[in-house]
Amino acid sequence: MTPPLLAALLFAAAPVRAEPPNVLADTAPVQSLVAMVMGDLGTPGLIVAPGTSPHDASLTPSEAQALTEADVIVWTGDALLPWLGESIASLAPQAEVHSLLSTDGWEPLPADGDDGIDPHAWLDPEVAAAWLGHIASALSQADPEDAETYRRNAAGAAERLATLGADLRQRPAPLGETGYAVGHDAYRYFGRAVGLAPAGAIAPSDGSEPAPSDIAALRDLVASGQVRCLLLDAETDPSWADTLAEGAPLSTATVDPEGLTLDPGPDLYPTLIANLTAALESCLGA
Missing domain, CATH: 3.40.50.1980 (Nitrogenase molybdenum iron protein domain)
Structure with missing residues (x-):
């Protein structure tokens, strides 16, 4: 039996490795x-x-x-x-x-x-x-x-x-005396993780129109100084900041909770969370 033929037989007998799933x-x-x-x-x-x-x-x-x-x-x-x-x-x-x-x-x-x-x-x-x-x-x-x-x-x-x-x-915790609001009610888990729950949201999590009572309540919180930061995302009209503030101090920060602006891949999730944390920290400290 010649070596090339032996090699061919060994290759044919070797198990074929399955491809990873799609x-x-x-x-x-x-x-x-x-x-x-x-x-x-x-x-x-x-x-x-x-x-x-x-x-x-x-x-x-x-x-x-x-x-x-x-x-x-x-x-x-x-x-x-x-x-x-x-x-x-x-x-x-x-x-x-x-x-x-x-x-x-x-x-x-x-x-x-x-x-x-x-x-x-x-x-x-x-x-x-x-x-x-x-x-x-x-x-x-x-x-x-x-x-x-x-x-x-x-x-x-x-x-x-x-x-x-x-x-x-650890990072935003020292700034917890200042409250923050969010564009839509999608940050409860983030608030739990950071130890600082949002004081309110402009719109419900399903993206439906804001309730007038919710807007009035947020205005009161901003006017009293209990909310000094508003997190805006792609689903929030930035003009809401002016509507809520009406002359009261209100900092804003743009966040991307769905990774819309990030490159897909294994680093997207850690980057998303790090960016969101940094944005809240900056907004609360402004």
């Missing part, structure tokens, strides 16, 4: 968490296009096609993206679907005005760390061969988020 995530923060867990094994796709708010999104033909090809879909859940669930069910019946809001190991907060769950849970690094473990389990079910890598990556990422959470609790 993974999709719904939003940029979730995609970042999934990317941390996947590491060098692959890059998860993103359903909601970069720079697009999940509240305003709709599926493009290419995004719909991506759903039909997915092996695993990790998404926040119906409470954040009610328009996506039906598309997943119809276009991706073959995929393993994992809703992070339906997992355990973290403490949900109630949504404003109803009995549901506030869906903005990624804004608490402790919640995100718990989600890393669930993501690793989901990927391990689809790809048992790489299960140890997923678990190891998730553990390393969780340590990084623990450090991030500790920093989050």
Whole structure:
């Protein structure tokens, strides 16, 4: 038997390594968490296009096609993206679907005005760390061969988020005597993580029109000096700052809780939280 023939026979007998699963995530923060867990094994796709708010999104033909090809879909859940669930069910019946809001190991907060769950849970690094473990389990079910890598990556990422959470609790805390308001009611988890809950919100978390009573209450808080900072995001008209202040001191800071302005990838989530913390710290200290 000649050496080339032997080599060919050995190659043919060797087991073929399966490719990692084709993974999709719904939003940029979730995609970042999934990317941390996947590491060098692959890059998860993103359903909601970069720079697009999940509240305003709709599926493009290419995004719909991506759903039909997915092996695993990790998404926040119906409470954040009610328009996506039906598309997943119809276009991706073959995929393993994992809703992070339906997992355990973290403490949900109630949504404003109803009995549901506030869906903005990624804004608490402790919640995100718990989600890393669930993501690793989901990927391990689809790809048992790489299960140890997923678990190891998730553990390393969780340590990084623990450090991030500790920093989050320490930095703005000395400024806690000054209250802050937010553009829409999406920062309860962040307020819990930082130890400084927002004093109020201009609009509900679903982006509906502000209630006159809520605006009047915020005006009173600003006029009395109890609120000196307003966090503005892409869904908030900046002219609300003038409406609320009416001559009273009110600092503003622009924040990006959904990572709309950040490059997708494993560093997006830590950068998002660090930027949000720095913005609050600057606004409260102004």
